[in-house]
Amino acid sequence: MNVIRHSAAALAAVAVLGGATPAVAASPSPSASLPAGLYGTSDPTYDGVWRQSLALLAQRTAGVEPADAAVAWLAGQQCGDGSFAAYRATAGAPCKADTNSTAAAVQALAEIGGYDGRVRKAVTWLKSVQNKDGGWGFTAGGASDANSTSVVIGALAQGGVTVPDLRKDGKSPFDALRGLALPCDGPDAGAFAYQPDKKGKLAANADATAAAVLGMLGETVAGSRQDDTDAPAGCADPDSGSDHLPAADNGAAWLAKTLAKSGHLTTALPGAKPQPDYGNTADAVVALSTAGFNSQAAKPLHWLESHAADWAAQAGPGAYAQLIFAASAAQGGDVHDFGGLDLVAKLNATGPTPAGVDDNPTAGPDDTKASGDKDKGSIGVAWTVGGGLLVGALIGFALMLRGRRRQR
Incomplete structure (x- = not known):
């Protein structure tokens, strides 16, 4: 669930949160007069609402009450019809x-x-x-994709909607996700595609798979810590059973297999050397832990603890939020001691100080908004598109499933 918002306004292929800062074509420079309630210092044009939402959700996940100014800024971004844009500089924009x-x-x-x-x-x-296939695209009426459908499922569930009963032309959001699951008889059995290609073929996508696991479980992007699953680490017919667990377990098993060797995911632009993908690795940890694949989540969690500090400092609030979700969901994770890093203090230091929290004395001067931290990678906390390219301008519920709601 990394976040580059794909928009028709800007088509730029970028790396997904790799070792270097993603390059977004024609991205505006950070403004010197960003809203006081906004987290991060990078240009919010493509990810302001997204990174703010993740930051506030991460604070709540860590037991912190967000600052009133930060919540008010997010609420004030709502449009007249109830929707939200990536960012509006003024209410009349x-x-x-x-x-x-x-x-x-x-x-x-x-x-x-x-x-x-x-x-x-x-x-x-x-x-x-909602689209006729039961899912959602990034924009209203756009072709359904796994990431958008999954994050909407989490939102609807949080909003009190019984998601399996929400149907368009007889199709539910879960039907849309199952339509993007690769069959069990192929080399990437159980994975999910972002979207079909022009020929209708599905290609495994790690980011889409992590998102779809959470979507199938009806979870928010934060996921939740669960007991070990009793599901086999294999692939079962995603349409089998009376719920959505087979498809979720299939996706988690594929992620576990993909992460087993190195402990992290990689990404690269065509012709470029593959780089570690910190954001999608964190998302995979959340998906694995929420699916109950705790032993399989341990290795990537430890890899993040050892390697993600510099990336998060560069990428800003959205990245700290992703790490907080991973540390909170994974067994053995600690948001206040993540490889020696207090993730909550670091996140709090990128925006208005929450009520009842000291002014982040341990966060370090380079992490405060006043320091001029460019938060360069926040726009790259990104949803991948198709086979690994991204379109560069950004991007669970009342189910009796698993975890909080799953009955084993």
């Missing part, structure tokens, strides 16, 4: 809504509480733009 920003905002505001009216209005908008 045009609203170029997208499902991902809207869903992320719903997840955060529903978790914080006190914004029921805004959440209902956003949920109504999301329901109104």
Whole structure:
């Protein structure tokens, strides 16, 4: 669930949170007068609402009450029809809504509480733009993709919607996700594709698979810590059983196999040397832990503890949020001692200080907004597109499934 928002306005292939900062074509420079309530210092044009939503949700996940100014800024980004755009500099600015920003905002505001009216209005908008296959694309009416469908499922569940009953032309959101699952008789059995290619073929995509596992389990992007699953680490017919667990377990098993050797995912632009993919590795840890694949999540969790500090410092609040989700979901994870790093203090230092929290004396001067940290990679906390290229401008619920809701 890394975050580059794909928009028709900017088509730039970028790396997904690798070792170097992703290069986004024609990206505006950071503004010297960003809103006081916003987390991070990079240009928020493509990811303002997304990174703010992740930051607030991560704080709540870690037991921190977000600053009023930060929550108010997010709520104030809502458009008249209930949707959210990636960022609006003023309330009167045009609203170029997208499902991902809207869903992320719903997840955060529903978790914080006190914004029921805004959440209902956003949920109504999301329901109104459901595709005939049961899923969602990044923009209203766009072709359904695994990432958008999954983050919307998490939002609807948080908003009180019984997701399996939400159907368009007889299709539920889970039907849309199952349609993107690779069959069990191929080399990438159990993985999910982002979207079919032009010929209708499905290609395994790690980011889409991590997102779809959470979607199938009806979880938010934060996931949740679960007991060990009793599911076999293999591939079963995703349409078997009376719930959505087979497809989720298949995806988790594929992620476990993919991560087993190195402990991390990789990414690269065509012709470039593959680089470690910190963000998608963190998302995979969340998916594995939420699916109950705890032993398989241990190696990538430890890899992140040893390698992700510099990436997060460069990438900013969205990256710290992803690591908080991973540390919170994984057994043995500690958000206050993540390889010696206090992730919560680091995140808090990138924006307004939450109530009841010291002014982050342990975060370090290079992590405060005043330091000029460029938060360069926050726009690259990204959803991958297709076989690994990204379109560069950004990008669970009332189910009786697993975890909080799963009955084993």
